[in-house]
Structure formats: C-alpha cells, structure tokens
Amino acid sequence: MKAKVEVFLKPGVLDVQGKAIEGALHGLGFGAVSGVRVGKTIEFELDGADKAKAENEVKAMCDRLLANTVIEGYRVDVG
Amino acid sequence: MKAAVVVFPGSNCDRDCAVAIERSTGAKVERVWHQESALPSGLDLIVLPGGFAYGDYLRCGAMASLSPVMRAVADAAERGVAVAGICNGFQVLCEAGMLPGALLRNAALKYVCTPIDLEVANGQTRFTAGYAGRREVTMTIGNGEGNFFADEETLDRLEGEGQVVFRYKANPNGSARAIAGIVSGRGNVLGMMPHPDRAFEEELGSTDGAILFQSVLASA
Secondary structure, eight states: OEEEEEEEEOTTSOOHHHHHHHHHHHHTTOTTOOOOOOEEEEEEEOOOSOHHHHHHHHHHHIIIIIOOTTTEEEEEEEO | OEEEEEEOTTBOSHHHHHHHHHHHHOOEEEEEETTOSSOOTTOSEEEEOOBOGGGGOSSTTTTGGGSTHHHHHHHHHHTTOEEEEETHHHHHHHHTTSSSSEEEOOTTSOOEEEEEEEEESOTTSTTTGGGTTOOEEEEEEEESSOEEEOOHHHHHHHHHTTOEEEEESSOSSOOGGGEEEEEOTTSOEEEESSBGGGOSBGGGTBOHHHHHHHHHHHTO
16 A cells, blocks of 8 residues: 655644745745745555554654654554 | 763764863763664763754654664663753654654744753753743754644643743744643653753853753752
8 A cells, every 4th residue: 555644743833944945936926926835745655454553544644753742743644 | 960961963063062061060971873783881860952953864863763773762761761852852852752742943934043041941850940930031043943833632631731841932943832842741751942051151141951951860
C-alpha cells in the first residue's frame, strides 16, 4: 500500500511562510489569492493488506514523529 | 561537580558549552555522543547544546529527540538531575515532550543573531538563583526558529506556576508573551533560546551566562 501524509500548521498557528508567499503572489498581480498555508507531504510504502489497520498505524506515526501535534495537524491517505 | 554535554550529529555549540562550563565553574565536563544509551555516573548537569542536530530534518529537534541518549537524559531528569537545553537543545527538549510548547519559524522569517537583553522572570530557580535578585541580564541569541509557541492555557499555566524563567525585553522573533526560557514543573529542566555559553567572559560582552552555570552547579 501507498501512504501519503500531509502535515500543516494548525489553523490557530501563524504560518509566516504562507503569509510571505501570499504577499509575493499579490506582488505578482495575483490579487485574488488568500489563506496560503505551507505544509509538507511525506509518502511511503507500507506492507500489509488491511487498510483500516494501516491507517491507524500511519496516524500513530504522525502522533509520534511525522507531526508535532502541539503546532501541526495532519491528513492521512492510505490506498 | 560534573557535567555532560550531549553531541548530536549537527550540534555546533557542544565545545562552546563544554568550555563555558569548565571555565565558569571548574566542573569536569564530558562530551557524550548521542548514540550512547547511558550517561556518565554522578552528573550534576546535562546540557543539550545549540546547533542543527540532524540538519533540522523534518522539524528542528525532531530526530534528535529520538536518539538513544535521550532516554537516559529523560531518566536523569526524572531523578532530579538538572538538564539545560540551549537553542537547538531547547527545541530537542520540546520535541521530546520534556518541556511544553514548540519553537516556530521566527515571525519575520529571518535568522536573528544579536546580543539580547533578558528579564529574569523567575530568579528562584536553580538556574537563576545566582543572579541574586538582578532583574536584567544580557546574553546573545542566534536562531531562525526561536518563536516560542504554546496554547493559551499552557502559557497561562507556565506564567502562573513561575515556569517562565527568561523573557525578552524586546521580542526578536515573535515568541508568545516574549518568552525566552522556561523550566519544567519540577524546575530541573530548563529550555532557553539565548546562549549562556556565549556570555561567560568579559571579552564576549557579558558574563551573565557564567552565572547561570555557576548557579545550577552550586545547587547540585
């Protein structure tokens, strides 16, 4: 199975990179842009066939290493 | 008196810390590689130094917090041994869950390297007792991700319990409530972004860092 994890700063945490990118896009004339958030994607292969089990395992990986839940949220996609 | 400085791959203040502690206190300092699973016996202070452990991969301090030596550091802290995380070391302690909060990218997105005036917010800790009532000290900072963050409830608790030890006089990086350094609930684990290891001789512009090391080792 392939696992894909997306990690973003939580909504209440100021994303200074997102703000800077938003400002730069406005400067380029893309004035319709708002709410830019910068995150990261982590992809990997996972042995096993049980999708629900894999999803729980990947969430455990997020809680313990892939995300810092003090400041970050995550989305998990297994398939 | 005996101290250890942990060396992670990418640490770059480990020697500075060792020299600073030796010269300001006369303590014997051992540098311990992060792959060690045990620390030297009889330690009075363990320092996690500044730098870029594991190249800041994933998040600052994230990989280092899982190094084998960190289990021994956590055990020592549990027994009451003083632990100080400076700069990157502070990030490692937060990632290891030994201190609350996290360090975000500086609000202005700039690496800040400058002498900095600090308010001693709690002069009763074993790290700050040596300031003997002084309310202001000077050290230096050098970081790109020193913007302390915690949720409001945690910040209230830190302030209410006297766990905020240092505050910036002029906030250089957007840190919540201008927090520069905190201690654990028991008071024996300190995390701070400013560098006492860069303020231990007059030639460095300040000796206030030396007092911090003298303080914690005098209390041992």
